[in-house]
Amino acid sequence: xxxxxxxxxxxxxxxGMHPWGKWxxxxxxxxxxxxxxxxxxxxxxxxxxxxxxGAATIRNGYPGQVAGATFAQALGWQGAQVNTSYxxxxxxxxxxxxxxxKILSGECELALVIGADTTPKGFLAPAKGDRPxxxxxxxxxxxxxxxxxxxxxxxxxxxLYGDTVDDFAQVKIKNAEHGFENPNARYxxxxxxxDVAASPMVASPLRLMDVCATSDGAAALVVSSVEYARRVGxxxxxxxxxxxTVTPTFASATIEMPDIATDSAVAAEAHSFRAALPAKAYExxxxxxxxxxxxxxxxxxxxxxxxxxxxxxxxxxxxxxxLLRSGATRVGGRIPVNASGGLACxxxxxxxxxxxxxxxxxxxxxxQAGARQVAGAKVGITANQGLFGHGSTVIVRx
Amino acid sequence: xxxxxxxxxxxxxFAESExxxxxxxARCTSCGTYYxxxxxxxxxxxxxxxxxxxxxxxxxxxxxxxxxxxxYQPPEPYVAAEPYVPFAIAAVELEREKMIVLGxxxxxxxxGALQVGMTMELVVEPLSETATExxxxxxxKPAP
Numbered sequence: 238x239x240x241x242x243x244x245x246x247x248x249x250x251x252x253g254m255h256p257w258g259k260w261x262x263x264x265x266x267x268x269x270x271x272x273x274x275x276x277x278x279x280x281x282x283x284x285x286x287x288x289x290x291g292a293a294t295i296r297n298g299y300p301g302q303v304a305g306a307t308f309a310q311a312l313g314w315q316g317a318q319v320n321t322s323y324x325x326x327x328x329x330x331x332x333x334x335x336x337x338x339k340i341l342s343g344e345c346e347l348a349l350v351i352g353a354d355t356t357p358k359g360f361l362a363p364a365k366g367d368r369p370x371x372x373x374x375x376x377x378x379x380x381x382x383x384x385x386x387x388x389x390x391x392x393x394x395x396x397l398y399g400d401t402v403d404d405f406a407q408v409k410i411k412n413a414e415h416g417f418e419n420p421n422a423r424y425x426x427x428x429x430x431x432d433v434a435a436s437p438m439v440a441s442p443l444r445l446m447d448v449c450a451t452s453d454g455a456a457a458l459v460v461s462s463v464e465y466a467r468r469v470g471x472x473x474x475x476x477x478x479x480x481x482t483v484t485p486t487f488a489s490a491t492i493e494m495p496d497i498a499t500d501s502a503v504a505a506e507a508h509s510f511r512a513a514l515p516a517k518a519y520e521x522x523x524x525x526x527x528x529x530x531x532x533x534x535x536x537x538x539x540x541x542x543x544x545x546x547x548x549x550x551x552x553x554x555x556x557x558x559x560l561l562r563s564g565a566t567r568v569g570g571r572i573p574v575n576a577s578g579g580l581a582c583x584x585x586x587x588x589x590x591x592x593x594x595x596x597x598x599x600x601x602x603x604x605q606a607g608a609r610q611v612a613g614a615k616v617g618i619t620a621n622q623g624l625f626g627h628g629s630t631v632i633v634r635x
Numbered sequence: 636x637x638x639x640x641x642x643x644x645x646x647x648x649f650a651e652s653e654x655x656x657x658x659x660x661a662r663c664t665s666c667g668t669y670y671x672x673x674x675x676x677x678x679x680x681x682x683x684x685x686x687x688x689x690x691x692x693x694x695x696x697x698x699x700x701x702x703x704x705x706x707y708q709p710p711e712p713y714v715a716a717e718p719y720v721p722f723a724i725a726a727v728e729l730e731r732e733k734m735i736v737l738g739x740x741x742x743x744x745x746x747g748a749l750q751v752g753m754t755m756e757l758v759v760e761p762l763s764e765t766a767t768e769x770x771x772x773x774x775x776k777p778a779p
Contacts, residue, residue, distance in 0.1 A: 367712070369645050375672075378644060379739060379762070379772065380709040381724060388703035389726050396701070396751035440703045441746045487681055488668075492700075492726050492735045501669035502733040504680050 245521070246476040247340050248466035249633065250459045251279025252596040255353070257423040257454035257583045267455035268308045268353035271589075275349065279459035280469075283312050286459075287345035290320045290336045292328035292352030292588035304588065305332075308351045318345065326535065326623025327482055328352060329456070329591030330631055334480045336460050346465040352589035353455035373495040373624075384448050384538070386494050388440035391540030395442065398555040400543065402442050404562070406433035408539035409446050409581055411567055416578015418608040421593075423452050424582045447539040452584030456592035458599075475602040477595075478616075479522035479632040485510035494624050511548040511622055518618065518630035519550075526550040529572065530614040531601055533594035535621035536579040545620050546574060549630075568609050576601060576609045591629055594619035598633040644762050644770040648672060650692075656759040657695050658736065658773055661688040669693065669732040693736070695757045696778055697727040700735050702749045714763035714770070721745075725775040727755045741776040754778040 253274025255267040268291075276283055289312075291305030305321040318339070322331035329352040336348035368374040394400040409428060416422040428446065436445040466474045485493075488500035490507035500507075519525055526549060534545035543557035551572050552560045560566060566574040577583070577597040580590070598617030600606045615635050622628030643649065649658050661673040665685030668678055671693060678685040708719040723740035740749070741760050755775040762772035 363712070365711070372672075374712060375645070376737070377709060378712045378714075379737070380705050380713045380722065381737060382705065382709050385703055385705065385724055385737075389701040389724075392703060392751065393701040438704075438706045440705065442703075487679055488733075492737060497737045498671045499735045500679065504663075504666040504668045505682065507733070 244463055245341060246463055246478055247337050247460050248463050248471060248474040248476055249595070249599050250461050250466060250469075250471055250474055251275040251277070251281060252599045253278055253457050254421045254593060254596055255455040256421045257452040257586060259356075260453045262355065262453070264353040264355045264453075264455070265302070265307055265311050267355070267453060268304075268351045268457070269311050271353065271455035271457035272308060272312060272349060272351050275457035275459045281347065281459050284315045286315075286317050286347055286349045288318045288320070288336055288339045288348040290322065290332040290348060290350045292332040292350070292592065293321050293323040294328065294354055294588045295323060304351070304353075324482065324629075325625055325627040326587055326621045327591055327627040327629035328588040329595075330480055330621070330629030331482055333458065333460070333477065333592065333595065333631065334482055337477060337480060340460065340462050347459070347461045349457065349459055350592060351455065351457040352592045354586040354588050355453045356451040356586065372497065376495050376497055379497070381497065382440075383494060384440040384443060386492065387448060387538035387541055388443045389492060390544060391442055391447075391538060394540055394543060398558065400540065400558045403430060404543070404558040405443070405447050405539040406430045407561055408536065408542045409433050411561070412536065412575050412579045412581035415568055415576050415609050416582025419578050419582065422578045422582040423450070423454075423584050443538055443540065449537050449580035450584035452586045454583065454586035454589050454593065456589045456596050458592060458595060473635075475599050475633050475635050477631060478524065478634045479518040479630070481514050481518035481521065481630040482628070483513055483517050484626050486513060509548070510626070510628060511544065511620075514622065514628045514630040515549045515618065515620055518632050522632045522634070524616060524632060524634070528616045529618050531573045531576055531598070531611045531617050533575060533577060533579070533597050533617065533619045535590070536575060536581055537585065539581070542574060542579065549618060549620060568611055573611050576606065576611055587623070591619065591621050591631070594621065595631055595633060602633060602635045639764070639767060639769050641761075641769040641771055644772050649759060649773040651759050655695055656757045656773060658693040658757065660691050660693040660732070662691045663687070664689055669734060671734070671736055694729045694731050696754055697729040697736070699749060699751055699753045699755050700726040700728040701751060702726065702740070702746060704746050716764070723749065725749070725755055727775055739772065739774045741774045744777065748777065
């Protein structure tokens with residue numbers, strides 16, 4: 238039997254966000270704003286949505302408020318099927334993957350995906366109580382916070398590839414420039430290398446301006462089958478071409494939050510988790526790094542953006558700083574990275590962030606990104622990674 | 636006057652003997668994979684279904700994979716001295732075990748004294764101290 242290529246794409250009909258910030262309200266409020274914006278953008282009546290997929294986190298009062306159903310009730314119960322996905326930083330991508338499965342299996346044509354978060358001030362800290370069986374408790378007891386890990390990766394780059402703190406500062410300057418005119422960004426201010434160097438040291442070599450904040454925010458997508466998009470005259474809508482949510486492969490070689498040790502690679506080869514995420518997505522989409530017009534990556538720190546560029550194979554291992562210095566990753570360059578302004582300008586709103594990355598790609602591929610528009614953008618890729626072996630990459634194409 | 640009691644902040648994670656301080660790990664008796672913290676139920680190597688483990692002393696020395704410090708006071712359950720004293724943190728690669736283990740760096744050694752690739756050695760030192768109790772932890776120290 239001859240294999241016939243079946244489209245595994247779904248269409249993105251609408252996108253919407255609630256601006257990132259510290260607004261002090263419930264995550265439900267933000268989610269509803271983003272959902273209504275996405276529905277309006279798609280020209281879809283909420284009552285026609287057949288599947289609601291919520292991205293969740295487990296902090297901050299979520300118990301008893303399961304994301305998908307909570308958003309559906311706030312928008313008004315209308316009998317849609319519902320789902321909630323929790324996968325740390327990849328929650329949004331897994332919620333989107335659930336919608337894609339429903340659509341591709343023919344169970345529904347039209348779905349709404351929502352992620353929203355409200356965050357505490359300062360470091361993300363573990364739940365209370367003595368819990369030595371919880372790796373998160375152990376590492377915080379030792380004083381090992383999230384920036385510790387980002388700093389270890391950054392210092393490793395300096396030792397291995399000769400990256401400098403000035404390179405890291407250039408990532409911040411670039412992303413601040415990109416986010417300056419993004420209405421959904423929390424920090425909209427240009428910075429100089431002197432500003433970054435004058436900010437307090439958090440975890441050597443990273444300063445406050447190298448490390449992303451935590452934010453409130455929400456993002457939502459209205460997605461449909463390609464057939465549905467055609468029927469409503471939206472055959473040209475950007476499409477989700479791949480969603481990768483693979484686990485790490487043992488032995489995972491990098492020290493990862495919240496662990497205090499890596500896997501031992503005595504009996505199995507060492508693997509890079511970050512590199513595995515986009516590799517699966519490229520394979521699924523039948524695309525390669527050379528096809529990519531722009532990338533939205535998880536810059537939890539400035540230095541981590543450089544790691545991601547290599548994991549996405551936008552350049553060879555160790556050459557990200559050189560690519561950055563060449564200007565290629567600025568809007569107007571060959572391969573813009575974090576045209577939205579990235580986490581540097583947004584801060585992290587965990588269950589919303591992976592969806593926010595897809596919103597940005599959608600606006601870019603439609604040519605609606607205003608001052609930060611990447612000319613002729615055709616293929617965009619996202620990457621993110623968080624706790625407990627979760628991470629994702631989404632590819633969007635026109 | 637009350638005596639200050641010293642005890643490990645976690646029981647059974649490290650020990651001191653004549654040869655010096657060491658972490659207590661586990662090793663799968665089927666495939667040889669090392670674990671820290673100890674593992675006693677199932678081997679995480681997908682090619683191995685081992686469920687038998689033996690306790691092992693992990694290598695006392697390794698190469699510094701990377702390092703940083705904690706310039707701001709970490710949140711609880713970290714127990715901070717008053718005033719807060721920043722400390723360095725090391726990620727040390729153990730050659731025999733082919734794994735990286737994190738830990739604080741001993742007091743008095745800041746990031747200026749560290750360099751990726753240098754040899755580090757495990758010691759036991761107070762992690763936190765109150766008037767009545769001193770909690771001990773493993774720490775990394777540049778090897779002499």
